[in-house]
Amino acid sequence: MRRPVIVGLAGLAVLAAATLVLVTCRPGARPPAVAPSPSGSAGIATRTGPFQAGPVAPPPSGALLGAWVKPAVFTQPARVEAVTSLESALGRPLDFVNTYRRFDEPFPTRSDETFAGNGRPLMLSWAIDDTRVVTSGTQDDAIRSWARRIRDFGHPVLLRFRWEMDRPNLQAAMWSPTDYIEAWRHAHELFTTERVSNVSWVWCPTVEGFAGGYAPAYYPGDDEVDWTCVDAYAGKALRPLGELLRPFLTWAAAHPKPILIGEFGVAAVWGTAGRAAWLADAAHVFQRNPQIKAVSYFDSNPDGNGPEQQFKLGDPPVMSAFVDLARSPYFNPRALR
Numbered sequence: 076m077r078r079p080v081i082v083g084l085a086g087l088a089v090l091a092a093a094t095l096v097l098v099t100c101r102p103g104a105r106p107p108a109v110a111p112s113p114s115g116s117a118g119i120a121t122r123t124g125p126f127q128a129g130p131v132a133p134p135p136s137g138a139l140l141g142a143w144v145k146p147a148v149f150t151q152p153a154r155v156e157a158v159t160s161l162e163s164a165l166g167r168p169l170d171f172v173n174t175y176r177r178f179d180e181p182f183p184t185r186s187d188e189t190f191a192g193n194g195r196p197l198m199l200s201w202a203i204d205d206t207r208v209v210t211s212g213t214q215d216d217a218i219r220s221w222a223r224r225i226r227d228f229g230h231p232v233l234l235r236f237r238w239e240m241d242r243p244n245l246q247a248a249m250w251s252p253t254d255y256i257e258a259w260r261h262a263h264e265l266f267t268t269e270r271v272s273n274v275s276w277v278w279c280p281t282v283e284g285f286a287g288g289y290a291p292a293y294y295p296g297d298d299e300v301d302w303t304c305v306d307a308y309a310g311k312a313l314r315p316l317g318e319l320l321r322p323f324l325t326w327a328a329a330h331p332k333p334i335l336i337g338e339f340g341v342a343a344v345w346g347t348a349g350r351a352a353w354l355a356d357a358a359h360v361f362q363r364n365p366q367i368k369a370v371s372y373f374d375s376n377p378d379g380n381g382p383e384q385q386f387k388l389g390d391p392p393v394m395s396a397f398v399d400l401a402r403s404p405y406f407n408p409r410a411l412r
Contacts, residue, residue, distance in 0.1 A: 120327050121366060138370055139368065141172060141369065145375035165401040172198065174200065198371065202237060206237075225266075233275050240280060241289060285323040306337050310340075313349060335371070336370040350396070
């Protein structure tokens with residue numbers, strides 16, 4: 076495999092500043108090969124802590140780096156191989172790994188145990204079926220079983236309880252913001268009853284929900300949430316990450332919680348140069364907002380998705396930009412202790 080050429084954050088930032096313009100992909104038009112204009116220099120979420128964040132404590136400086144890495148096939152060895160291959164390309168281990176689990180799927184698995192080795196937290200994106208079913212009590216035994224399995228897992232867990240609850244295609248199952256909050260509180264109470272002490276509760280809607288003004292209504296409250304979170308993609312439009320994040324960061328800055336970027340990515344449709352420049356700019360956005368204490372790349376081309384929804388790092392220059400981010404001292408806070 077050809078090794079990526081390391082360009083450097085400063086060099087890529089110059090490239091970003093020189094080439095980025097806000098663009099959208101018109102039907103039938105060839106997508107541009109450059110990224111959008113770089114995000115502004117001022118930070119928004121500038122709290123530095125200390126934060127009360129549950130058992131997964133944020134680093135006192137810098138940010139943790141994680142990823143979801145889609146395996147070639149969904150077997151336990153392939154899941155581990157996908158993550159170790161990315162770590163080999165980065166020249167460093169990830170600080171945490173994101174994994175997805177439906178309500179009826181097993182936990183923990185062999186890959187979960189591997190990912191949580193050496194004191195690393197596991198980010199568990201946990202999908203529930205229906206908020207009103209949760210609050211009805213009919214699934215209490217199943218939720219208690221989940222709580223005990225996570226408790227007995229023993230490793231620290233960032234639990235994203237029904238992430239992206241504000242997505243339009245989930246509204247039939249979420250019913251309403253009030254229903255979602257009641258389901259969250261009900262599950263949280265059951266975990267407390269089962270004496271689960273290794274979970275940090277992560278609330279994670281979408282940047283679209285903040286841009287549209289409807290995501291904040293789903294917030295369960297500072298007393299219930301350990302980390303605030305958002306998912307952000309340059310997919311159908313190539314917009315700078317700082318612009319995508321601005322409504323969320325403005326909201327999150329008013330809450331005394333560390334921030335996790337639960338999923339971020341730039342789509343293949345925008346070409347190698349555009350994607351590399353976008354990632355270089357993203358690294359600076361994270362550093363200008365020190366309340367962001369963890370970020371997780373979505374390294375995946377989901378089955379059936381077109382190029383506007385394919386985010387695998389892939390091309391050497393794109394990987395180089397991500398390698399440069401990953402090797403920056405800012406994203407290696409544990410190594411600096």
